């Protein structure tokens with residue numbers, strides 16, 4: 365029987381090849397929920413060229429544990445998470461569009477986050493401010509203006525990337541021509557908050573959490589691993605897990621009976637262990653808390669008279685996409701967006717047995733709609 369061993373040594377989270385990222389200092393910032401940073405750096409990658417008018421930009425917003433590496437670049441030729449969407453002749457045609465993908469503030473992929481040094485050189489840790497989705501787009505707007513972007517032809521993203529896109533369209537209606545919101549709704553629902561809270565608790569209750577100031581010692585990676593297991597179950601459908609793993613035992617293991625007080629695993633348990641292990645090799649637990657709380661906070665109607673009023677102010681052409689088997693971000697939430705954003709809107713359905721992660725695994729299904737609806 366194999367026992368899943370998760371190291372508590374903090375990994376080189378967020379590691380990217382040297383030179384893969386461009387980074388811009390966008391200045392000091394006071395966050396929506398309080399707290400401030402004297403300096404915020406936003407890391408990003410780009411594809412294509414910004415035209416002289418600065419109006420051919422398309423922003424791609426990554427999801428919860430994603431990064432700016434949407435597609436291969438010269439500096440980092442490794443395959444990106446939406447590789448099939450970006451490049452010459454692809455839906456985000458880099459012969460025409462200047463595609464930019466910022467890494468979210470508070471994460472661990474190059475932008476200022478909890479592991480970044482304060483002015484005295486100590487990691488921010490527990491002192492890192494609470495970040496909302498609105499904060500992220502305000503900081504990204506500073507980045508784009510500094511780069512000479514005058515209009516966003518479109519902003520697109522799935523899951524938390526969809527929340528970021530929608531917030532862009534609501535916060536800067538005069539600046540955004542098209543908005544792609546995939547597998548996401550207007551605000552995090554009670555159930556999404558509940559799943560998120562369980563993930564937050566998993567990390568904070570790890571004995572190594574140390575209130576968030578663990579950078580000198582062992583990191584709360586067992587907690588992060590549990591958070592990923594909880595999250596990953598919600599990203600896949602009951603059908604997919606059943607068909608793929610059923611009640612099969614992991615080869616070489618016996619789920620009935622103990623060996624050293626631990627039973628062998630079913631295949632699905634081994635699969636979740638693997639997903640957990642992969643995440644803890646690349647992500648900082650504090651950064652996970654920041655992005656998970658940001659997603660929990662997602663509410664496009666906050667301070668705008670509610671969701672209906674906020675969405676009535678969206679002037680960007682919407683591309684609304686849901687995954688038919690998504691049990692986390694239900695297609696009914698996309699239908700609500702279609703009803704409340706002005707215009708005759710329809711929800712485009714990705715057909716996938718996988719569930720929420722379908723917006724990543726079936727990206728090619730998005731391509732046609734991206735071209736047609738957002739006129740890319």
Ligand SMILES: CC(=O)SCCNC(=O)CCNC(=O)[C@H](O)C(C)(C)COP(=O)(O)OP(=O)(O)OC[C@H]1O[C@@H](n2cnc3c(N)ncnc32)[C@H](O)[C@@H]1OP(=O)(O)O
Pocket residue numbers: 426427429430431445614631632634635636638642646721724725
């Ligand atoms: C390195 C970075 O910076 S990544 C940052 C950017 N990433 C993102 O933005 C998105 C995050 N990615 C994801 O969420 C996921 O990787 C997804 C959704 C894209 C993966 O979806 P899928 O392609 O469907 O992967 P799937 O769920 O089938 O998992 C496959 C893995 O499970 C493993 N697996 C399958 N069955 C088992 C089992 N019984 N026991 C153990 N492992 C198993 C496979 O070997 C495979 O391992 P690998 O990924 O190390 O090659």
Ligand SMILES: N[C@@H](CCO)C(=O)O
Pocket residue numbers: 427428429430522523524599720721
């Ligand atoms: N599995 C993806 C999507 C979550 O919405 C991620 O980890 O970012």
